[in-house]
Amino acid sequence: MGGGGSGWRRLCDSLQDPWKVARFQQMCGVERCLSGGNQPNGKCTVSGHRNGTVQGEHAESKMKPQRRNSLTGEMGQEFVIRNPVLYYIFSLATELGNELFYISFFPFWIWNVDPGVGRKVVVIWVWVMYLGQCTKDLIRWPRPASPPVIKLEVFYNTEYGMPSTHAMSGTAIPISILLLTHGRWQYPFMYGLLLAFVWCSLVCLSRVYMGMHSILDVIAGLLYAILILIVFHPALELIDNFNLTYKYAPLIIISLHLAMGIFSFTLDTWSTSRGDTAQILGSGAGIACGSHVNYRLGLLLDPTPDKLPFIPPSFSVTLMGKATLKFCFGVVILLVLRATIKKISIPLACKVFGIPCDDIRKARQRMEVELPYRYITYGFVGFGAMFIVPYMFTWIGLH
Structure with missing residues (x-):
């Protein structure tokens, strides 16, 4: 027993x-860029390392992380990319776990593909991300040390590393889509399985490539997401039916998600994970409430069993043009809604809780400001994506 435990520890x-x-x-x-800005024309000295030994030096063009953390001001270190193809592939893959992807992908799916599947995937996504973020703050394992690791991304550097929530979402979203669309849509299952595998693999590898997670963080995130899917997927229909049909569902949804947010904010000191958690919970609550309103008004109703399975439409210029128009129109509405609520909620929270708002960056690091600001703002965004925008589509005849 002792030898087995020691073996697992060595493996970890x-x-x-x-x-x-x-x-x-x-x-x-x-x-790594060794000499900073000492070289002319944006060049820097780099060296290859293996087990701490320098293998050679030469001048190369330097780069910096694409995204800095607006709250911490961290800019990151300079580095050199020798394989631009891999850099852009993994940069794109890591975006599959960032806000820009979520605020684009989920609305597009709801507006143009299948709102029923979309709202259920969001339920899974909320639970996966919430449990992942809370687990990070409970375990409190740091991210890989730099050096030797090169941080190609610094936006999430203040968070803990175990488990990788990018790996969790990159596993849960494609697998849940595969499970929910199989039998509902007519397509070769192996194609869907291959897409899910590629999606998951690229996201997981991208987090190691970016220097943000150890291999153990990524494996743990992947397995954790699968465990959550095993637990929650069988209950998904029950949860969805409750959200749609129960009279007081919106009140319970809002209260539950808010309570979960308050709990998560008590787990540790400030980091970007707290704001992300409130953001995710707000989005989930907004989409669930929007689904309830749709059901009450008879909008975006689920198809009857005799209409299934759906047959994917043939691609055409008209189809793509309509989908693009709906997406662009809807995203503009969401961005305006997000900017408006954000503009109102931060000063309002500061005023209610007596927090000076002359330094917005510092104020946003206070729980009393960040939780309501993120929760309310993204609650409206989720509600807008699920109800307001589809209702506007119906109103203007774009459906």
């Missing part, structure tokens, strides 16, 4: 080793 230590992350980065063409 090995998978958590930051040098493995650094070697993977080097294998993919990522190298």
Whole structure:
């Protein structure tokens, strides 16, 4: 027993080793910029490392992380990319777990593909991300050390690393879509399985490539997401039916999500994970409430069994044009709604809780401001995506 436990510990230590992350980065063409801005014309000296030894030096063009953290002001370190193809593939893959993707993908799916599947995937996404963020704050394992790891991204650097919530969402979203569309839509199952595998693999690998997670963080995130799916997927129909039909569902949804947010904010000191958690809970509550209103008004109703399975329409210029028009129109509405509520909610929260708002960045790091601001703002965004925008489509005849 002792030998087995020791073996597992050695395996975990090995998978958590930051040098493995650094070697993977080097294998993919990522190298550290050693001399900063001393070289002319934006050049810097780089060196290849293996087990801490320098293998050679030469001048290369330098880069910086694409996104800085607006709340911490962290800019990140300079680095060199030798394989631009891998860099852009993994940069795109890591975006599959960021806000821009969520605020684009979920609305597009709801407006143009299948709102019934969309709202159920959001339920899974909320639980996966919430449990993942809370687990991070309970375990409190740091991200891979830098050096030797090169941080290609710094936006989430203040969060803990275990488990990788990017890996969790990158696993849960494609698998839940596959499970929910199988039998509901007519398509080759193997194609869907392959797409889910590629999606999941790229997101998981991208987090190691970006230097944000150890191999153990990613594996744990993947397995954790699968466990949550096993638990929640069988109850999904029951949850969805409650959200749609129960008279007081909106009140319970809002209260439950808010209570979950308050609990998560008490787990640890400030980091970007707290705001992300409130944002996710607000979005989930808004979409669930929007689904309830749709059901009450007879909008976006689920098809009867005799209309299933759906047959994917043939691609045409008209179809793509209509989908693009709906998406662009809807996103503009959501962005305006988001900006408006954000503009109102931050000063309002500061005023209610007596917090100075002359320094917005500092004020947003207070629980009394960040929780209501994020929760309310993204609650309206979720409600807008599920009800307001589809209602406007119906009103103007774009459905």
